[in-house]
Structure formats: structure tokens, C-alpha cells
Amino acid sequence: MDKRPGERPTTVRMQDIATDLNLSKMTISKVLRGQMDVSAKTKARVLQRVKELHYRPNISARSLRTGRTLNIGLVVPSLSDPTYTGMARTIVQHLRMADYSVSLSSAEFDPELERREIEQQLSWQVDALILASVQSSAELLQLTKSSQAPLIHVLSVPNLFKSNSVDLGGEEVGHLAANHLVRVGCKRIASVCGPRSLSADLRLKVFRAALAEAGQTFRPEMTMTADGGTTSEYERGVVAVQSLLKGKVRPDGIICDTDLTALGVMDALCAAGIEIPKEIAVIGCGNDARLCEMRIPLSSVELSSAEIGERAAKLALKLLAKDKPAKVKSVVVSPTLVVRASTARSG
Amino acid sequence: MDKRPGERPTTVRMQDIATDLNLSKMTISKVLRGQMDVSAKTKARVLQRVKELHYRPNISARSLRTGRTLNIGLVVPSLSDPTYTGMARTIVQHLRMADYSVSLSSAEFDPELERREIEQQLSWQVDALILASVQSSAELLQLTKSSQAPLIHVLSVPNLFKSNSVDLGGEEVGHLAANHLVRVGCKRIASVCGPRSLSADLRLKVFRAALAEAGQTFRPEMTMTADGGTTSEYERGVVAVQSLLKGKVRPDGIICDTDLTALGVMDALCAAGIEIPKEIAVIGCGNDARLCEMRIPLSSVELSSAEIGERAAKLALKLLAKDKPAKVKSVVVSPTLVVRASTARSG
DNA sequence: CTGAAAGCGCTAACAG
DNA sequence: CTGTTAGCGCTTTCAG
Numbered sequence: 001m002d003k004r005p006g007e008r009p010t011t012v013r014m015q016d017i018a019t020d021l022n023l024s025k026m027t028i029s030k031v032l033r034g035q036m037d038v039s040a041k042t043k044a045r046v047l048q049r050v051k052e053l054h055y056r057p058n059i060s061a062r063s064l065r066t067g068r069t070l071n072i073g074l075v076v077p078s079l080s081d082p083t084y085t086g087m088a089r090t091i092v093q094h095l096r097m098a099d100y101s102v103s104l105s106s107a108e109f110d111p112e113l114e115r116r117e118i119e120q121q122l123s124w125q126v127d128a129l130i131l132a133s134v135q136s137s138a139e140l141l142q143l144t145k146s147s148q149a150p151l152i153h154v155l156s157v158p159n160l161f162k163s164n165s166v167d168l169g170g171e172e173v174g175h176l177a178a179n180h181l182v183r184v185g186c187k188r189i190a191s192v193c194g195p196r197s198l199s200a201d202l203r204l205k206v207f208r209a210a211l212a213e214a215g216q217t218f219r220p221e222m223t224m225t226a227d228g229g230t231t232s233e234y235e236r237g238v239v240a241v242q243s244l245l246k247g248k249v250r251p252d253g254i255i256c257d258t259d260l261t262a263l264g265v266m267d268a269l270c271a272a273g274i275e276i277p278k279e280i281a282v283i284g285c286g287n288d289a290r291l292c293e294m295r296i297p298l299s300s301v302e303l304s305s306a307e308i309g310e311r312a313a314k315l316a317l318k319l320l321a322k323d324k325p326a327k328v329k330s331v332v333v334s335p336t337l338v339v340r341a342s343t344a345r346s347g
Numbered sequence: 348m349d350k351r352p353g354e355r356p357t358t359v360r361m362q363d364i365a366t367d368l369n370l371s372k373m374t375i376s377k378v379l380r381g382q383m384d385v386s387a388k389t390k391a392r393v394l395q396r397v398k399e400l401h402y403r404p405n406i407s408a409r410s411l412r413t414g415r416t417l418n419i420g421l422v423v424p425s426l427s428d429p430t431y432t433g434m435a436r437t438i439v440q441h442l443r444m445a446d447y448s449v450s451l452s453s454a455e456f457d458p459e460l461e462r463r464e465i466e467q468q469l470s471w472q473v474d475a476l477i478l479a480s481v482q483s484s485a486e487l488l489q490l491t492k493s494s495q496a497p498l499i500h501v502l503s504v505p506n507l508f509k510s511n512s513v514d515l516g517g518e519e520v521g522h523l524a525a526n527h528l529v530r531v532g533c534k535r536i537a538s539v540c541g542p543r544s545l546s547a548d549l550r551l552k553v554f555r556a557a558l559a560e561a562g563q564t565f566r567p568e569m570t571m572t573a574d575g576g577t578t579s580e581y582e583r584g585v586v587a588v589q590s591l592l593k594g595k596v597r598p599d600g601i602i603c604d605t606d607l608t609a610l611g612v613m614d615a616l617c618a619a620g621i622e623i624p625k626e627i628a629v630i631g632c633g634n635d636a637r638l639c640e641m642r643i644p645l646s647s648v649e650l651s652s653a654e655i656g657e658r659a660a661k662l663a664l665k666l667l668a669k670d671k672p673a674k675v676k677s678v679v680v681s682p683t684l685v686v687r688a689s690t691a692r693s694g
Numbered sequence: 695c696t697g698a699a700a701g702c703g704c705t706a707a708c709a710g
Numbered sequence: 711c712t713g714t715t716a717g718c719g720c721t722t723t724c725a726g
Contacts, residue, residue, distance in 0.1 A: 011495065013719060024697045029721060037695055054493030056470035060416060061719035063407035064702050071450075071471075079436035089426035092451055096464070101471055103418075104439055104451045117443070123403035124418075124448055146401030148358065234641050260637055267642055290607055294581050295614055360703060371713045376705060384711055408703035411718050 012055045020053075021045055032057060063125065071101045072316055073121035073129040073149075075114065079106045082288065083305050084132060087155065090309030091130060098317050100127070111135040115143065122147045128316045130154055150319040154312045155305075164319065166312040166331045173301050176337045177255045177283050178210035180299070184345050186253030186281055190222035192240040192265060193257045194233065207255065222251055237264020245272060252280055253343075259284035259291040262298050266342065281343040297340035304333050359402045368392055379404060410472065418448045419663055420468035420476040422461065426453045429635060430652050431479060434502065437656030438477060445664050447474070458482040462490065469494045475663045477501055497666040501659045502652075511666065513659040513678040520648050523684045524602045524630050525557035527646070531690050533600030533628055537569035539587040539612060540604045541580065554602065569598055584611020592619060599627055600690075606631035606638040609645050613689065628690040644687035651680050 014025040014032075021028075023042065030038050031046040038046075049055075063069040072095050076084040092102050103124060107114030111134060118140070121129055128150045133140060144151050153165035181189050191207060208218045224240040231239065237256060241264075244251055256262035262284030266276055274280055276296050284292070287302035311331050361372040361379075368375075370389065377385050378393040385393075396402075410416040419442050423431040439449050450471060454461030458481060465487070468476055475497045480487060491498050500512035528536050538554060555565045571587040578586065584603060588611075591598055603609035609631030613623055621627055623643050631639070634649035658678050 012493075015719080025720080026697055027695090030696090033721085039695060042695085056466075056494075058411070058719050059471050060407045060410035061702090062721075064405070064411050064704085065719080065721045067702080069407060079432060079439065085426060085432045088451075089453065092426065092453055093455075096452060096467075099467075101450045101467070102452075103448045104435075105443060105449075106436065106439055108440075119403075120443075120446075120448070124406050125403075146359075147403075232637075232640055234637070263641060290579075290581070293579055294610060362703080372704080373713060374711090377712090380705085386711060389711085405703050408718090409705075411720085412703080412705045414718075 011058075012053045013058070014055075017046065017049050017053065017055060020049055069125045069127055070099060071103055071124065071126050073103045073105070073124065073126035074131075075105045075107055075117050075121060075129070076132045077107050077109045077114070077134045079104075083155075083286070083303065086305040087132070087309035087312075090306045091313045094310055094313035095316070100317075107134065109134055111139075115139075118143050122149065125149075127320055128152065130312050130316055132156065150316065152312050152316050152319070154308060164315060164329055166308050166315060166333065168303055168308060169332045169334045173285065173303070173335045174204065174207035174255075175210045176301050176335055177285070178207050179214070180337055180339070180343060181253035181255065181281055181283060182210070182214040182216070184253075184277070184281055184343050186251075187216065188219070188222070188249055188251045189216065189253040189255065190219075190224070190240075190244055190251035191255040191257075192224045192237060192261055194226050194236060194261070219249070221247060222249070233258045233260040234264040237261040237266075238268040239264075241265050241268035241272070250280075254280060254282050256282065256284045259286045259288045259298060259300055262300070262342070263291060263294070266296055266298070277341065277343050277345045281345065283343055287338050292338070292340060296342050299340045299343040300338050302336045302338050304335055308333050358405075359400045360405070361402075364393065364396050364400065364402060367396055416472045416474055417446060418450055418471065418473050420450045420452070420471065420473035421478075422452045422454055422464050422468060422476070423479045424454050424456045424461070424481045426451075430502075430633070430650065433652040434479070434656035434659075437653045438660045441657055441660035442663070447664075454481065456481055458486075462486075465490050469496065472496075474667055475499065477659050477663055479503065497663065499659055499663050499666070501655060511662060511676055513655050513662060513680065515650055515655060516679045516681045520632065520650070520682050521554035521602075522557045523648050523682055524632070525554050526561070527684055527686070527690060528600035528602065528628055528630060529557070529561040529563070531600075531624070531628055531692050533598075534563065535566070535569070535596055535598045536563065536600040536602065537566075537571070537587075537591055537598035538602040538604075539571045539584060539608055541573045541583060541608070566596070568594060569596070580605045580607040581611040584608040584613075585615040586611075588612050588615035588619070597627075601627060601629050603629065603631045606633045606635045606645060606647055609647070609689070610638060610641070613643055613645070624688065624690050624692045628692065630690055634685050639685070639687060643689050646687045646690040647685050649683045649685050651682055655680050 014028045017028050018025040027038060027042060028046055031043050074088060074091055076088055078084050095102050103121060103126060105117040105121060107117055114134060126149055130152045132155045133153065150164060153163055155167060156165060178189065189211065193204065211218050222244065224243060226236050254265055256265055262282050266282050269276055269280055276282055282298065284298050284300040287300040292298040292300050311333060315329060315331065361375045364375050365372040374385060374389060375393055378390050421435060421438055423435055425431050435451065442449050450468060450473060452464040452468060454464055461481060473496055477499045479502045480500065497511060500510055502514060503512060525536065536558065558565050569591065571590060573583050601612055603612055609629050613629050616623055616627055623629055629645065631645050631647040634647040639645040639647050658680060662676060662678065
């Protein structure tokens with residue numbers, strides 16, 4: 001009955017339990033998967049022995065048989081950036097709650113590495129792949145079309161082909177910030193942008209639109225864009241203010257693409273003896289709790305990475321749950337405005 | 348030869364390639380695993396077809412056969428804390444370089460959840476488990492002894508039993524900070540601690556020792572320990588300074604358990620018109636690049652989470668590489684001091 | 695309610 | 711250099 005008579009104990013298998021209890025391994029299997037056609041008594045005996053022997057089902061064998069791995073892949077461009085780790089956090093949390101394991105890879109912002117990671121993940125037979133990609137979807141299509149695992153794009157560059165995706169309403173970010181400053185009475189709004197952000201220009205466009213909507217002129221000379229990129233985010237804010245204050249028109253509101261940049265801006269303003277928000281209102285982006293609650297609490301646009309992660313995880317689960325045609329679904333999560341002291345003045 | 352004649356194409360298997368090329372699947376297998384006993388010509392033909400068909404080996408089947416999954420588990424207490432995400436980052440990076448996949452779980456600082464996550468990870472047949480645990484090793488021993496996968500403890504509470512581990516030399520943290528302040532001439536050193544840190548009291552002890560060594564008295568009234576814990580790290584620093592300044596002796600150096608706390612301390616000092624580092628030197632802990640380079644650049648104790656992660660990954664790989672007895676190995680990584688403006692004064 | 699047979703896709707150990 | 715045989719541990723299917 002048992003196929004390994006006098007061998008040394010390797011790892012506990014179903015057969016061991018079955019032999020112990022004079023049952024067939026089928027019965028063990030049924031108990032473990034909660035099928036109902038087992039007597040309560042047998043069930044109890046099995047569970048008891050399972051516990052005693054610390055039996056753990058072999059997932060490789062199960063996967064091989066069922067064709068499902070209960071494993072979902074997650075590829076992000078970076079594990080240093082809080083946006084992505086925050087998103088990863090909620091994704092892992094939600095997928096684990098549904099008993100999926102999560103295999104994590106970082107592409108380090110390198111398209112070639114990203115490609116390799118995706119290849120690997122697919123060969124691990126992940127049931128689905130959640131991908132925060134840095135490259136165009138067209139190339140990804142190549143890689144992934146030979147796999148039947150659903151692919152969920154998240155925080156990606158604008159999609160070239162129809163696909164499942166969860167994204168931030170990037171246009172709304174600039175809109176929210178600009179509109180808010182207009183509401184609190186700013187007439188001369190400046191902005192400070194980094195070079196990094198893929199959708200920065202998009203936001204800028206919307207920023208212009210928002211200004212226009214409020215009947216304000218867009219002043220190119222009041223848009224500070226970092227070119228080089230060697231300076232830190234904080235420093236960028238400091239430098240930007242120094243330039244701005246040298247200009248002919250002094251701004252009365254500043255939009256920053258990053259909370260840290262906003263801190264730099266605020267420090268530089270304080271150093272120049274300018275009152276916030278009375279003389280100049282400042283708003284950041286990211287809503288990092290640690291950064292926003294220092295000194296002059298910073299108003300910021302929450303980029304909802306947690307919610308985006310949650311939506312992505314749920315979308316993945318939904319795609320795996322139904323055998324139905326699984327229609328392509330695109331979710332857009334809106335950013336939200338968190339108002340704090342740095343813009344707190346009456347319009 | 349082919350076992351599925353007229354079926355619709357599911358997923359490409361070795362057999363498909365073999366049939367295509369009039370070979371046996373063994374040959375394909377050999378090519379894919381880089382065995383040398385295959386003619387260059389056949390090898391080329393195989394690889395070509397593999398590429399054409401986008402063939403990806405089924406890892407579940409391979410694992411079932413070989414008993415190795417090439418998957419390593421990682422359980423951390425949190426994915427919000429930069430210490431752990433930083434560590435996770437390097438762990439993932441190094442394990443991926445060695446072609447291992449990494450299954451990530453977060454225990455959310457909950458011992459019960461941690462236990463469940465460990466159970467799960469083991470049932471996934473991970474080849475090794477890297478564990479940043481929040482509970483005593485004794486209980487973990489229970490869980491893991493029935494598994495033959497090597498276990499690597501990382502950043503854990505002091506081990507009760509011999510095990511593979513990579514830890515921070517926690518005692519050195521207090522020592523480094525205190526010693527540094529003494530060196531730059533501080534005579535009245537205060538410290539600000541949070542309630543969270545498991546090894547906080549250990550560090551405190553060493554801090555006292557370091558003071559004693561320098562011939563200074565330890566002043567209990569100059570040790571501010573947060574009790575409640577509702578206040579933010581930053582706020583804790585602010586509040587601590589307010590208390591300290593009310594005391595009879597004014598400190599000339601402050602050790603903070605967190606960089607953010609140190610920022611709070613520095614802000615409060617500035618608000619009180621006190622010069623840093625001239626009147627009071629401040630040192631933090633964590634060496635968070637984003638936080639340390641603002642305004643008055645902050646001296647800080649680097650907790651080396653990246654190095655700890657790297658060591659843990661390498662240890663895991665080493666344990667998996669040898670069949671040798673694999674002696675238990677404990678690594679202790681030393682923190683390092685990063686001096687910046689906030690303590691820059693001559694002794 | 696319980697069990698016997700078959701096989702998921704791959705690879706170790708040999709034959710030819 | 712290439713192929714044959716056997717079976718990893720589990721679950722699906724169908725009979726008792």
C-alpha cells in the first residue's frame with residue numbers, strides 16, 4: 001500500500017496519512033478540500049492526523065493536476081518608490097486574503113529587465129500577472145499573448161491596445177491642484193515639476209486648461225521644470241523658489257509635483273520671510289503622511305496608490321473567478337484633494 | 348506519439364516541440380537544461396522551435412519532479428515601514444539574480460497572522476524561508492521544524508535557539524550615536540525614544556554604557572520616552588524638546604530614535620531660537636536620504652537594511668547551494684554613522 | 695460515503 | 711548523441 005517501506009522520513013504525503021488511518025488517499029484529499037461526501041467521523045480522524053503530522057499539501061502537485069497555481073505575479077518598476085511599494089502593499093494584502101500567493105519582481109525602471117521578469121513570471125505559471133510597466137503596451141502584447149494568464153496593467157503609460165487596467169486619472173491631478181488654488185484666491189500660480197514623471201506633460205496641459213477655465217493666463221516663465229535631475233526633490237523646490245522670486249511677477253500660489261519638493265519650496269519661502277499661506281499658498285502631490293504633517297502642514301493631492309492597488313487586486317480576482325468571457329475592464333481611480341494649512345486661507 | 352490529436356491548442360508542452368521535430372521530449376528537456384550531450388544542430392533546431400512557439404517550461408511539473416521549487420518565501424511584519432521595504436528590495440533583487448522567485452507576505456505586525464502566513468509559505472514548498480518575525484523563536488520552531496526548508500531569521504528579536512540569522516548590531520546603534528556626540532563635545536546628552544522599537548531598551552542600556560565610558564552621568568530626566576503613541580514621530584520630537592527646555596539642565600546634544608523625530612526636534616529647537624549644532628547637536632536614526640537632506644542636513648545612524656537584506660539573500664542561497672551539513676550561521680551587520688551638518692562642530 | 699485507476703508535464707536513471 | 715521507462719503527489723472521473 002505504502003510505496004516507500006523502510007525509507008527515511010522525507011516529507012509527509014497524503015498516502016502516509018491514508019495508510020495510517022486505513023483509508024485511501026482520495027478520502028484524505030476530499031477532506032482537505034472540504035468536499036461534503038465524507039462522514040464527520042472520518043473527517044475528524046483525518047484532520048487530527050493531519051495536524052499531528054504537520055501535513056502540508058504539495059502545491060506543485062496540486063497545480064500540475066489542476067492547472068491553477070494560486071499564484072499571481074506582480075512586476076513593479078521599483079521597490080524604492082513609495083508609490084509602488086504602497087500599491088504593492090495593498091495588492092499583496094488583498095491577494096493573500098483570497099489565498100493567492102504573490103510573486104514579486106522589480107524591473108528597476110529598465111525595460112529590458114522588465115521584459116525578462118515578465119517572461120520569468122509567465123513561466124512560473126502565474127494565474128494572473130499584475131504589471132506596472134514602464135514600456136509601451138505594444139511590446140508587452142508580444143510577450144503576453146502566448147500566455148493565457150490574464151494581464152492587468154496598473155499605473156501604466158496610456159494603453160495602446162485594449163486591456164485590463166487600473167490607472168490614476170492623471171489629468172485630474174493638475175486640475176484638482178490648480179482649481180483648489182484658484183478657489184482660495186490665487187491669481188498668479190506657479191508650478192514646479194520634475195523630469196521623471198511620465199505623465200507630467202499631461203498634467204501640465206490640464207493645469208493650463210484649469211487656469212484658462214478660471215480666466216487666468218498661463219505664464220510659461222512661472223513653470224519651473226528640472227532638467228538635469230541630479231538634485232534631490234527637496235533641493236529642486238528650494239532652487240525653484242529662488243528663481244521664482246527673482247522674476248518680475250511674484251506668484252501667490254505654487255503647485256509642486258512632489259510633497260518633498262513642496263517642503264523645499266516652503267522652506268525657501270520661509271527663509272525669504274514669506275508667509276504661508278497668506279502670501280503664497282503651496283500644494284504638493286502624493287500626500288505622504290510623514291511629510292505632510294511637519295511644520296506647516298501641507299495640502300496635497302492624494303494619488304490613491306492604495307486604492308489603485310486594491311482595485312487591481314480585485315480585478316485580478318474577478319478575472320480568475322469567472323469563466324465567463326471576462327470582458328476587458330478599465331478602471332480609472334480619481335485623485336483626491338487633502339487640504340491642510342499650507343493653502344488654508346479664505347478665497 | 349502526441350497524446351492529444353485534434354484538440355484545441357491549450358498550452359505548449361515539451362511533447363509538442365518533440366513531435367514537431369521528430370525527437371523525444373527527453374532531448375528537448377536536455378537542451379532546455381543545458382546538458383551537453385546534445386548535438387549542436389539538434390540543439391539549435393530545438394531552441395528555434397521553442398522561441399517560435401513561445402514555449403515556457405511548466406514549473407509546477409518540474410518542481411514536482413525535482414523536489415525544488417526555485418521559490419523562496421519572504422515574510423515581513425509590514426510593507427509600510429521603509430526599513431522592511433528597503434530590506435525586501437535587496438532581498439528580491441538578489442534572489443531574482445539567482446533565478447529564484449520570491450513569494451511575499453506581510454504579517455502586519457500580528458503574530459497570529461504571521462503564523463498563518465508562515466504555514467502558507469511552507470505549504471507552497473518554498474525552498475527556503477526568510478522571516479522577519481515579530482514573535483519569539485520558540486513558537487516558530489514548532490511551525491518550521493516539520494519542514495526541511497532552511498529558515499533564515501532577519502531583524503528578529505534575540506534568538507532563543509540556534510538558527511540562521513542576519514541581524515543588526517542593535518547595541519552598536521546607541522553606542523555610535525552617543526559616542527559621536529561625546530566626540531563633538533557634548534556634555535549633557537538627552538535622548539528621545541518611541542515606544543515601538545523592540546530593542547529600544549537594549550539600545551538605551553548601551554547608550555548609558557557609552558556615556559559612562561565617556562565619564563558622563565546618565566540623566567534619567569533627560570530621556571524622553573513616548574508612552575501613548577498616538578502622536579506622530581515628528582510630533583514626538585517637537586513635544587520632547589518642549590519638555591526638555593523646561594527642565595533645569597539644558598541639553599547640548601539630542602539622540603533621536605528616528606530621523607523624523609529628529610526633524611521634529613530640530614524644528615522645535617529652531618522655533619526656540621536655538622542654533623544647531625552650535626548650541627545643541629542632533630542625531631537621528633535610519634539615515635533616510637529623503638529626510639536627512641532637508642534644511643540642516645541631519646547626522647544619522649544608518650541601519651543598513653539594504654546590507655542586511657543582501658546578507659540574508661546570500662545566506663539563503665548558500666544554504667540551498669550546498670548539500671553539506673549547512674552549519675548554522677549568524678551574521679551581525681554593524682550600523683554606521685553618517686555625519687552631516689546637525690552635529691558638525693569641533694569637539 | 696469510500697476507493698481504484700489514470701495522468702497532469704516534467705526529469706533521473708539508465709539503454710541503445 | 712538520442713530515447714525508454716518510471717513516477718514525483720495530487721485530483722478528476724467514475725465505480726463500488
